[in-house]
Amino acid sequence: MEEKIIYFDNAATSWPKPEHVYKAAENYLRNGGANPGRSGHTRSIHADRLVFETRERAASFLGAGQPEEIIFTLNATDSLNMAIKGVLVPGDHVICTSLEHNSVLRPLGSLSRNGLITTTMISCDSSGYLDTEDLERAIRPDTKLIVCTHASNIIGTVLPVEEISSLAWKKGILFLLDAAQTAGSIPLNLQEIKPHLAAFTGHKGLLGPPGVGLLYVRKGVNIKPWREGGTGSRSEEDRQPEMMPDYLEAGTMNTPGLAGLNEGLKFIEKTGISLITEHESYLARKLRQGLKEIGRVKVFNAGTEHQSVAVVSFVMEGMDSGELGYILEQAYGILCRTGLHCAPHAHRSIGTFPQGTVRFSLGYFNQEEEVEQALEAVKELASRF
Ligand SMILES: Cc1ncc(COP(=O)(O)O)c(C=O)c1O
Known part of the structure; x- marks a missing residue:
């Protein structure tokens, strides 16, 4: 299967x-x-x-x-x-x-x-x-x-x-x-x-x-x-x-x-690049918004005045990012990347060095239901651990 x-x-x-x-x-x-x-x-x-x-x-x-x-x-x-x-x-x-x-x-x-x-x-x-x-x-x-x-x-x-x-x-x-x-x-x-x-x-x-x-x-x-x-x-x-x-x-x-x-x-x-951009930005906005509403989760983003690609980084208070990424895969099948993402000074700029963040990066083939499931998973973890 x-x-x-x-x-x-x-x-x-x-x-x-x-x-x-x-x-x-x-x-x-x-x-x-x-x-x-x-x-x-x-x-x-x-x-x-x-x-x-x-x-x-x-x-x-x-x-x-x-x-x-x-x-x-x-x-x-x-x-x-x-x-x-x-x-x-x-x-x-x-x-x-x-x-x-x-x-x-x-x-x-x-x-x-x-x-x-x-x-x-x-x-x-x-x-x-x-x-x-x-x-x-x-x-x-x-x-x-x-x-x-x-x-x-x-x-x-x-x-x-x-x-x-x-x-x-x-x-x-x-x-x-x-x-x-x-x-x-x-x-x-x-x-x-x-x-x-x-x-x-x-x-x-x-x-x-x-x-x-x-x-x-x-x-x-x-x-x-x-x-x-x-x-x-x-x-x-x-x-x-x-x-x-x-x-x-x-x-x-x-x-x-x-x-x-x-x-x-x-x-x-x-497909058309504008459709790809639109789909990815829609999912990223939904993801960022949903994560922001979860207590203990801090989302790092470009703010509303700057354009951004569909890359969303966050941390959960009191929980190591690497551990969170591991549980997301083991318990929910969510594959993401944690840590410094080969850009250490960027983490210094956003205040997440050296612990890093959990990064969800979306693509054209991702679906809205996947974003919803991921939000549910993070919410559940935030309330359990
Ligand atoms: C901004 C940026 N530059 C360069 C690279 C390196 O790309 P590649 O793995 O194709 O060498 C990456 C990969 O993540 C990246 O995000």
């Missing part, structure tokens, strides 16, 4: 995936299987077409100027590392926010500890919001890069990234957007936000399988490759071909993952 669960961990990775995502990955593995862009036989050419189609679809969905500005990577962490280590040189100064994920904090931390760069972190307030004036004040003559998450992976707050981007352009600084929590969940257009670089992950809101990420590199941005090797092009040369996307895409790709991502993107296009 199928186990009944409530999956509330979509900010870690989305589940379930649209049916065609599973089918496309399996179909590629069973019936395609060839290495794209390497050999001249039919299957290799088909695989190459599939990769190109996925790149075109992603570029058009995200609003990139051209498909070659989209680079396929392993995940958002890979994209962020490629961007950060690809543009910085010794002596550079970087600004980031306290909401950043460890996939930004750790690369910046290691470059700083090695004495290569300096970093300034701008603290967000307890609703996860950033004052762009604080950011402007932190800009120095040697500031090369601003890195900022589009939305908090803990309380969902969406940051004023258009404002940050226009400030970066005005000051001649590169802007790297971490869109891991927003792409596929809320409308996002690269032509409107205008980052120089943007990191995406294929396995969260874009509904693809794990193992695929995307890096947007605006035409003209000077970036060094993070890995070099076979591309199937210019094989006679011992230097990385300078044309995009080959320049940043050495090595065999995750073609089954890309086949799945292509279907994830098609699903979002067909």
Whole structure:
């Protein structure tokens, strides 16, 4: 018998995936299987077409100027590392926010500890919001890069990234957007936000399988490759071909993952991003509201004046978050994430460091009844323990 669960961990990775995502990955593995862009036989050419189609679809969905500005990577962490280590040189100064994920904090931390760069972190307030004036004040003559998450992976707050981007352009600084929590969940257009670089992950809101990420590199941005090797092009040369996307895409790709991502993107296009946003925000509002009404429960949120994605964090007075998460799974089949969620400074900003929170993160496939059942479960626990 199928186990009944409530999956509330979509900010870690989305589940379930649209049916065609599973089918496309399996179909590629069973019936395609060839290495794209390497050999001249039919299957290799088909695989190459599939990769190109996925790149075109992603570029058009995200609003990139051209498909070659989209680079396929392993995940958002890979994209962020490629961007950060690809543009910085010794002596550079970087600004980031306290909401950043460890996939930004750790690369910046290691470059700083090695004495290569300096970093300034701008603290967000307890609703996860950033004052762009604080950011402007932190800009120095040697500031090369601003890195900022589009939305908090803990309380969902969406940051004023258009404002940050226009400030970066005005000051001649590169802007790297971490869109891991927003792409596929809320409308996002690269032509409107205008980052120089943007990191995406294929396995969260874009509904693809794990193992695929995307890096947007605006035409003209000077970036060094993070890995070099076979591309199937210019094989006679011992230097990385300078044309995009080959320049940043050495090595065999995750073609089954890309086949799945292509279907994830098609699903979002067909459903419509506004319907996805509306459904997820409706559930998140209901969840936040319901949790707030339970005594002993404290909910952390963006407040009504800021937009947020469907990520809801809370604590229960007198109860450890890890223990609460464990009981939620064991007694009610609710799968969520507890602790620091790889973003320790964000917890400092909202006052939940080091104990962390319980995070319920919702996706398009969640239903209103699941939110109601989860609220009942938390209510019961609040009255029992
Ligand atoms: C804001 C943010 N950035 C980056 C990442 C890293 O994403 P990935 O697991 O695809 O590397 C995450 C993952 O949770 C995230 O929430």
